[in-house]
Amino acid sequence: MEMFLYIALFAPLVGSLFAALFAASPKTLIAGVVPSLLLFISFIASSILLAYVLQTGGAIHVEMMTWMATGDLYIPFGFVVDQVSVTMMMVVTLVSTVVHVYSIGYMDHDKGFNRFFAWLSAFVFSMMILVMSDNFAGLFIGWEGVGLCSWGLIGFWYHKESATWAANEAFIMNRIADLGMLIGIFLVYWNTGTLQYEQAFAVMPSLDTEILTWMGIFLFIGAMGKSAQFPLHTWLADAMEGPTPVSALIHAATMVTAGVYLVVRANPLYDLIPDVGLFIASLGAFVAMFAASMALVNRDMKRIIAYSTLSQLGYMFVAAGLGAYWVALFHLMAHAFFKALLFLGAGNVMHAMHDELDPFKMGGLSKVMKGTFVMMTLASVALAGLFPLAGFFSKDLILEVGFVQHHYIIYSVLLFTAGLTAFYSFRLVALIFHGEERYKLFGIHPHEAYKFMLIAMSPLLLLAIVAGAMKMTYFEMVTAVLPATEYHIHSEITYWIMTIGTQLFVIAAIAFAYKKYALSKVDVPDGSSDMEKSFIYKLLYNQYYIPRFYENYFVKPYREMSHAFWKEMDILLVDATVDGIAKFIYNTGENTRDMQSGNLSTMLKWMVAGTVALLSLAVVFALAVRYLGV
């Protein structure tokens, strides 16, 4: 089995390096095909591992080699395939295989075709390390690795200012969180003496709650950055500057869920500190609604989906924070499928619309893009959580968790957000695919994407539809390592009322969206309507002014302070002091050199003066000795 583990892990790396060989040369199809194939192999290997894990119920643990060892610190490259990581591996390899194949078509005309695949496969490799590592340091490798690849892929079109800016923003913001993560790791090491999950978690119950709390908080700060939780969320929306497959893979299905994975992985720790868990859940609920609200009014197709991702991550954190780790992981998986599907669909639309992103400028595309239309609609249904698609099973479960644990505020927030989700999802679908064909005004001739791209997407569609059915199998599998709490509402009636109520609420929201954006006439907004002038709209449209706040109160002061430090402090103070001392010495010489006037008379006077001075000193001293007895 170890062989399959290594195949699963390293196949993407080989693919990446292979593509990187061609990075500087013009487009070669093979640079896309080979990594895709290798990823497929990785997927197969993961599947075999999954089968193994399912069969035996055990985990595979390997230690490849030592990474760092000094003092008491010992960090190996160790990998573990257990129920949790194999789930993630499946999600990662599957979605990325799909995305790779899709990208062969999507990036068809791009100059950086080869480079794209190098980065993309490298990303998958990092993600695999992240999920498979058996220790915190290894996790951190993957953690930073995905950050790097995300930087490279967001800034893939590096000639675009906005893209590179977004890439740097994403990297730096992630780094802020990574510091938290790093400190968390230090805390783990100095308190447990090891960074291996197993051993560290084994020691933790004996530790002080305060220390554990700090540990939990710092590790979660790391998770907040990767999973773009408030207040470190702004990078995710900006990350949409990258090519759409990237958004699908990284910013929807995999990387952003790393934070959730971390919390799930560290469940023995978070079980010990329910207060932190509650905080995580509350933040998750807040983010769920917060992000959904921004999605309501946004006019950028990809950003809407990105906010939706953010919102769904909030859901996952609610589940994870409340101790329902398997639920979180289940939603993570389901979400990966339909969200990736949604993004890839959006990619098709973008291609068709020549990179136009404003859904108000589209409309009626269902006629020309049937396949995409079907897929995106179904994905949206899944996202909205309608029976019997994946979202229904996973998302409603989170609502139940909140309810069962008596966190009613969280529950209501999530419920309300479910409505918002349905609304904005179908607002998007309606604007893109229904109504008038507004794009004609702009002289665009849309066309459906390549067949094989649609075929590539189909596994995701399938899973988005059926994933819910795997719930119980899944439950049995992962609870081998995660707390096996089932969340049943005690009264059957309450359960049915809640479920049906939620469904009705969601359907109502969808209907409202259709009524507003599909059935009535839609104009391209120009800022003149009453709604656009309202405060709420502006607030939401400007993302609560948070990016502006960051720009004005962090970025700008930092820039100005840097400049001041350089010009005022370094040059005018520190360096000037050094030079000042040197100049002082030099100028002393310059100012006193006239003592050497060259005039013999003066020279003689100096001599006599020196003697006289000495004489007076002598007299003073002699008097002192005589009369004071010094």
Next chain:
Amino acid sequence: MEIGLNHYLVLSTILFAIGLIGVMRRKNLLLLFFATEILLNSVNIAFAAISHYYGDLTGQMFAFFVIAIAASEVAVGLGLLIVWHKRHGNIDLETMTSMRG
């Protein structure tokens, strides 16, 4: 009043002071040399007096040596002075300022 050792010493000191002042004030090289001669000779007086006071010949010997040295100094000094005068036509200290700083 009897002239004692102290009187000689005071005289010597006064002469020495005069010499010093001369050294400082004179701008004429020749007069400057005179001032240095006064310096040395003031010491001679004291040496002779002290020698007499102690009844020891060392002081007088010292005085002789000082005289001899003063003489040779004058020889060298005048030599330099003459050369200087030949070249510059004066023996004014104020003109000797080609090197400074």
Next chain:
Amino acid sequence: MLDHILSILIFFPALAAMFGFVIHKDSIRAYGIAVSAIEFVLALWLWFGFDSAVSGMQFMEFIPLIPSFGINYILGVDGISLFIIILAAFFTLIGIASLTDTKNVKNMIITLLFLQMTMVGVFVALDAIVFYIFWELSLVPMLYIIGAWGGPLRIYASVKFFLYTFAGSLVMLVGMLFMAYFYYQATIDPMTGVGVWSFAILDWYRLILPENFQLWLFAAFFIGFAIKVPMFPFHTWLPYAHGQAPTIGSVILAAILLKMGTYAFIRFSLPLFPDASVYFMFPIAIIAIVMIIYTAMVAYAQEDIKQVVAYSSISHMGVIILGTFALNVEGITGSIFLMIAHGVVSGALFLLVGVIYDRRHTKMMSEFGGLASVMPRYATIFGLMLMASVGLPLTINFVGEFLSLLGFYQQSHMITLIAGTAIIVGAIYMLAAYKKMFFGEVTNEKNKNLPDVNKRELVALIPLSIITIWLGIYPKPILEPINNSVESVVQLMHDKAITDEAKSRIPNLIKEVEEVEISITSVEGAH
């Protein structure tokens, strides 16, 4: 031959440099490459012959120099110095191989070989005065390199570099003389009343000083080392030196010369003055924080790419200092590893800056933009080094930074948290610089047809790239010998510590080291 390998390592380049005078200037480059290659092979041989399991000094050599005053030519190498020596040999080779300056190339190569002698000498000397000799001598070739091949402000920069360091090390010299005197006092034989003069570091290790002496001596040594490192606020010579130096000068300066300071902290300050090290731990940590954050911010404000790298060096040196003063095995090992890592990475970055400077004769970032599409290979290697510089895992820097910060975390959580912002602020200036240089459209006509990196440049850059990743993934071969030597240093410090705080701050590894026996409580005449 292994018995005298250290002497050979020191004097072979010097001797070769002498012969260099008679070599024709057309073939001097080949000569230089050959000599430095041999030196590099010798250094590798040293590594090969080095016993990683031994924590003490190896390949010791002893020749009496001024025995009546306790000055002897004592050499030795342990895990702490071994890799810096190899690095020095390596960078000289790379530097000569990639040398593009054609002006007075003969003088340059001869100077570089002399410089190599001093660099190796500093790291193998086990006698304070011999150490000091090489320490000071290294200034001269560097002075010449900056002053003769530098930019418009070269003379100011080189003189500043020289005098600043020189002044600092003279204070250090006074400290050394005191140290020798204390040793003399401590070894006075009550029968004869005569002591033993010794400048041998290993002798000094056995000396336990009262705390107040330690504090003063620590301060004296500190000034010398801090200027060399350079630590804030003594750092201002560095931007000038780097800004004006030719590529090769910057490479060697950043890769090796700065390491002398941090190495000296570990070789002298820590084991000689354990209590003072603990006493000054927090003030120095705060300076390190200032170095990390402040200089990173200053780096962000720079307009000249070379200055960015220069200030980034200071920032990284801050992390090294922090790791050193963690006073535990993790931290010190990390800081030594980071020395090597920073050497490789900053050396490579300066080489990379040199590549673009050779093409455009400007280092202003505003002149560039969009280079990624014109010079993709260059952009890739630069990107790799940039990522190494910001401490991405699986690159060489990460190992060092991680261990350094991890180490200091034991001493202070808050300071580590603040110092940890290194990974943030580092990313900010580096990414900003990279964006300015490589991203965007090519706007400047002159940049449209720049050739990508050529073979000669690749010869230097590829090995560095490989090392960057190789040691990031598999640091063990280096980490292990370092670890062993550091353990003995830490144990020595623990054993020597006299204050309770120092005893508790410096971990006891329960490991056997040479016996510490001499101690003095007061010294007559010292006030």
Next chain:
Amino acid sequence: MLEPVNVSLESLNLMTLAPMLIPIIGALLILIIDIAKSNLDKTLYVGISLLFLLIDFSALLSSAGVFAQDGTIMGVFDLMLIDGLAILSQFILVGASLLFIPLALTHKRFHEFSYPEFFALFLFMISGFQFMVATDNLILIFVGLETASLALYTLIAMHNRNKSFEAAVKYFTMGALAAGFFSFGAMIFYALTGSVELGQIATILEANNYADMGYVLVAVVFMLASFGFKLSLVPFHTWAPDVYEGASAAMAGYMSIVPKIAAFIVVMRMFEFLINSGVVWLEVVLYIFVVVTMTAANVWALVQTDVKRMLAYSSISHAGFVMVAILIGTTQANSALFLYWILFSFTNLGAFSMLWISRQKHLPVGQSSDHSYNKFAGMIKTAPVAATIMGLFMLSLAGLPPFALFWGKLYMISSAVTAGYTVLALIMALNSAIAGYYYLKLIVYMFMKEPVVNQDGTVYVANATMSLKTIIGFAAVGTIFAVIVVNPLLEFITAFVYNSGY
């Protein structure tokens, strides 16, 4: 009725006079040869001088051997005092003279060397200095001092330039004043103790426990002023820069070494017993002198534009540095003085010889002085070897290891440290750093600037002959490989100093 003087030759111990008499004989021989046949070539006189100096040196070696066996030798009615200090300083005196004499064999013809009197005077001067160091009788010190000084004034003047005369006059006048000070100081000592022998003076003063402290101090003041002049301590230093500039470079280099070591010996004999018997005043004053001399001279040297003048100030600073030894007064410090001075003489003579070798017959057009910094700009391009050697001397003067002077500085600072003068040690160290600047300045000019005045390298070796090159090579080798000789030298010096009771 006077008793007939009955003196046995053995008790006179005339051998003690031998080292002083040898140069005198040589000088007389030169004069006689000149009378017999004039217009002989200078090489003859150089040869004779060298010969006699070598004989002198071997005579010194034999007295060193005697001293090593029997300790201090007295002779000639106890006027002569051959102890370790005397022998060591004479080694330096004669050794430096040996290095100086071949410098007369320049490529260009210089006025002074064509006169045999130059060599005669030179030998007289050496013998004067030798008398000065080999006695503790104030009369003999005075006579030796003046013999040497008067000869020296003449030697400077013989360079036969306006500046040389000016320098000679200045030096002479101030020297006369210093002579006055000396004799006045000696007079007070005599008045206080009735003796002119330093040993006896010390004994008597200690016997009455410094009852007349005020008068002792006055005597010390005059002695200080007199030797302050000789040692060029600030503010008695004003002659030095001008005289160095006016004298030929070779002469200037010689002057920076030989007269000073002689003066140092006298000062050591005179002041150390005072310091050791607790005359705090002297300690304080010397402290001030040392610090001021070191620092002020350094600061002035910074702003010079002429290399020779810079070296003049630097010599003043070095003298201040070495004066520390007198202040400290331990055996280690006194040994450091000799070690320092021996190493310094190599280096400094080498540096001045480099100036000498580049000396043109006449001032080049557009230059105000012979050795302006500008003259050396870009020297590495036109005369690489000369530039390297010059740079070497500068580095050594700056105290950069492992060159000669570093060891001197090291040992000197160490002696300060050992004696508890911590602050002084730091001041010494920092002064070395300041000094670094002006030495570096020349290096910067030579190695890093483009040639401005001389595009042709031959100017830097305009004066070079085999003998000059040999001397410079000798100095350079000594400077580089000093580390090898430091240990035997140190052991030798320490033994001699210690056995002389200092």
